[in-house]
Amino acid sequence: MTKVRKVLVAGGGVGGLCAAIALTSRGVEVDLVEKRPDFNVPGVGLGQPACALRVYREFGILDEILDTGFSYNHMSIFDPQRTLIAEHRFLMGGNGLPAFCALSRSSLHSTLYRRALSLGVEFRFSTEVAEFVGPLGTAVRFNDGSEADYDVVAGFDGIRSTVRQFIVGDMFGPRPSGIGAWRIQVDRPSCVTGMEFLQGIDGKAGAIPIAQDKMYLFNIRPETPGEIFPREKLHVLLKERLAQFGSYVAEIADSLTPESPIVYGALEPFIVPYPWHKGHVVMGGDAAHIVPPHLTAGAAMAAEDGYVLAKLLLSGDGSVDDRLTAYGKVRFARNAFVYTFAREWLSMEQSVHSPADLAAAKDEYARNADGRIAVADRILDAFEC
Structure with missing residues (x-):
């Protein structure tokens, strides 16, 4: 079996950091390059x-994450005025783990970065x-x-991946969906104790708590592909988009100002079929798959990708090519489920265009949401380190 001694990880997001930690923990020398000048990470919560x-x-950072974030074991689906339609208790976790822990993107990233540094990962920015x-x-x-030689190059370099371009060219990659996601971090009202959605007409709102005193509010709705919204108008635009919603959503909308930290991004979902490598260059995370946020599993899949890549690359049988093929096959299958489930959920919620559609959706959610999400729970929770 060819021994892998030195790996380049391209990209310092969740997947890249997890790959670097998992590889270094197993004795591999790892260089990590990041195109940004620092880790001033954009985004809201995960x-x-x-x-x-x-x-x-496995990385020894669970307690820090649980102490930093907000753990919860249920989600709720409401109508626009926050009247309950369906509630689901997650079938995940156990043995000391909650079903979910959400935290700010910057907090998760900082924790992973510190762990990677402590293990000796070499970082190069810009x-x-x-x-x-x-x-x-x-x-x-x-x-x-500059130039360098490696045994393997692992690309976790995001949705506009250079590594993916090398592996598959422009054959597979992000495509506009016509759906956008608005997010803002705000103070958490006491009534929000888990993930929740408010199904509306032509879009939904919702919230996820990310700390004892904070949550992020989101709005997922149709938007013109390629639209660039002026920063100074974001608060006005988000107010307009939240106008149909009541309860704390209306209160937050009323409080928005030009200084509100609103983040907008278009959804551009895709997944690359396996194999996920060419030669000894391999990809994972957002370079290989972008899913709608409906299972809040995008970063989780990237973390799994990094962990599994290291495990198979260093403990698998056969040539490096065989091990990279095995990695792509295993990870594509799991990510394909998340992608398909989330895309279907996105299509369902975005098909509500009238009061009649909303009434039909409420009836369907009341009958099927709990059971449908339970299917996803059992598959997501099947992953073991």
């Missing part, structure tokens, strides 16, 4: 299901791969002109 928490327990050289693609040239 729900972390029990499958991801198992990875963090750096990205400019060229993959040699028959395996692992003799790389960086954008600063």
